[in-house]
Every structure is written in C-alpha cells, then in structure tokens.
Amino acid sequence: MRKHIVAGNWKMNKNLQEGVALATELKEILAAEAPNCDVIIGTPFIHLATVSELLKDSCIAVSAENCANHDKGAYTGEVSAEMVKSTGAEYVILGHSERREYYAETPEMLKEKVDLALANGLKVIFCIGESLEQRENNEQEAVCKAELAGSVFHLSAEQWKNIVIAYEPIWAIGTGKTATAEQAEEIHAFIRSCVAEVYGQEVADETSILYGGSCKGSNAPELFGKPDIDGGLIGGASLKAADFKAIIDAWK
Ligand code: PEP
Numbered sequence: 001m002r003k004h005i006v007a008g009n010w011k012m013n014k015n016l017q018e019g020v021a022l023a024t025e026l027k028e029i030l031a032a033e034a035p036n037c038d039v040i041i042g043t044p045f046i047h048l049a050t051v052s053e054l055l056k057d058s059c060i061a062v063s064a065e066n067c068a069n070h071d072k073g074a075y076t077g078e079v080s081a082e083m084v085k086s087t088g089a090e091y092v093i094l095g096h097s098e099r100r101e102y103y104a105e106t107p108e109m110l111k112e113k114v115d116l117a118l119a120n121g122l123k124v125i126f127c128i129g130e131s132l133e134q135r136e137n138n139e140q141e142a143v144c145k146a147e148l149a150g151s152v153f154h155l156s157a158e159q160w161k162n163i164v165i166a167y168e169p170i171w172a173i174g175t176g177k178t179a180t181a182e183q184a185e186e187i188h189a190f191i192r193s194c195v196a197e198v199y200g201q202e203v204a205d206e207t208s209i210l211y212g213g214s215c216k217g218s219n220a221p222e223l224f225g226k227p228d229i230d231g232g233l234i235g236g237a238s239l240k241a242a243d244f245k246a247i248i249d250a251w252k
Helices: 016-032 045-054 081-086 097-102 107-119 132-136 140-151 181-199 201-206 220-224 241-251
Strands: 005-009 038-042 060-064 091-094 123-128 163-167 209-212 231-234
Touching: 005 091, 005 163, 005 209, 005 241, 016 038, 016 045, 016 060, 016 241, 038 091, 045 060, 081 107, 091 107, 107 123, 107 140, 123 140, 132 140, 140 181, 163 181, 181 201, 181 209, 181 220, 220 231, 220 241, 231 241
Parallel strands: 005 038, 005 231, 038 060, 060 091, 091 123, 123 163, 163 209, 209 231
Antiparallel strands: none
C-alpha cells in the first residue's frame, strides 16, 4: 500500500528559535498521539541540522525546500544535495511553483536537482501544477504531464521509489481557494495514469501523490477521502502545530 503523507512547507517563515519551538511542539503532540500517516516538515536550510537532531527519534521526517543544481564548487550562497543530506534531512521539495516562478527554475535545472538529490540519498517531493490561466484553458493535464516528462520521467523504476509527487494548482496556493475534492481527484487520477504509462500500473499504485493548495483541517478529510489523493503538502497551515495536527488527524 502506498504511503499516506502530510508534509509541511514552512517556506521563508520562522527564525531558528521559532522553528525549533514549532518542531518541539509538534514532536510532543505526535508523541502523545501517534499519527496515522507519515509526517514530514520542510524547513529553511538554516533549521535543517538542528531540527533533524531534535526529531531524530520521533515520527517526523525533515525536508529541505530546495537544493542546488550543481554538485559542489564556486556557487556562492547555494546549498548542495550532499550538504542537505549531511544535516540528517531525508527529503527535499523540488519544483515548487514559487521556485519555478520567482527563481526561474526550468525543467532542465529541476532535472539536475532531482538527479543530485537522489544520488545523495535524499527522497524528493516533486511539485507540479497549473496556473489559473492554464486551468481556465483546460490545460492542467498537459501542464502536469509536461512537468513530469521534463524533470522526473527519465528516472529508473528503482529511482522512482524515492519520488513523491505533489499536485499543487498555483491558483490555490496561499489564496484560500482550494481545488474541490472532485477537481483534485480527477487530476490526481490522471497523474497516476501518466506514471503508469511510464513505469507500469504496479509502480503507479505505489506512488504517493499529495495535494497542495490552501489545504486545512476543514477540507483535508474530504480531499484525503478521494482514492488517488494520498495526503497533502501544506504551506500556511503548517506554521501552527494545532493547524498542522488537524490536517494530520484527517487520516484518523
Ligand atoms: C505550498 O506552497 O506548498 C502550499 C500548499 O501552500 P498553502 O497551503 O499555503 O496554500
């Protein structure tokens, strides 16, 4: 059975002390009441080592929100996949629409990042999703398929085991507009069919596909109740332990 996952993406929020406080609170809450799904928190680079150490005996895994598309060397300010791995983090979020849009990350760059992340033993949460304009033109399937083909469909079936897909319609991220559960299910099923075309149905059935975009405690049960939605990638609602826990509880 594929994994059910609730993953947080803190983005550029929380200084180190605030991040440690939030991770500590989550650790305590989930130690008192074990989750029914895998739980991951995506933190800024500067938190990774401290938070990974803090959570090492807990049920919470740690993710970076990015890594470089180069192995090492003269790339001032960049953080390599190997460096991320050395902090104790297990995952890296790649392909987030904010990185694609504000930092001009291309499918080719993302392919390089994915390859380096996997080569360094990280698992990848790979984000795809269409803009409002693309949705209005009914291009969501073509966009998602092209984003997968451009950056992850070159992987072997063995490498694919370390990929989690996050479908995040850009028009729903941080806007308060959630895709309806039916809209989300329709595209999740399509994404799974794309995975099946490349890797076969068995691999597709084992692939976790998360929904992201204004997911909260109030809408998570309906979203997660759909057969092809295996959890969520959560932005805003991952910044408070109680809000994040309410989403995790949707799997109960
Ligand atoms: C995200 O950016 O990954 C996200 C899903 O954000 P939010 O939950 O705030 O819409």
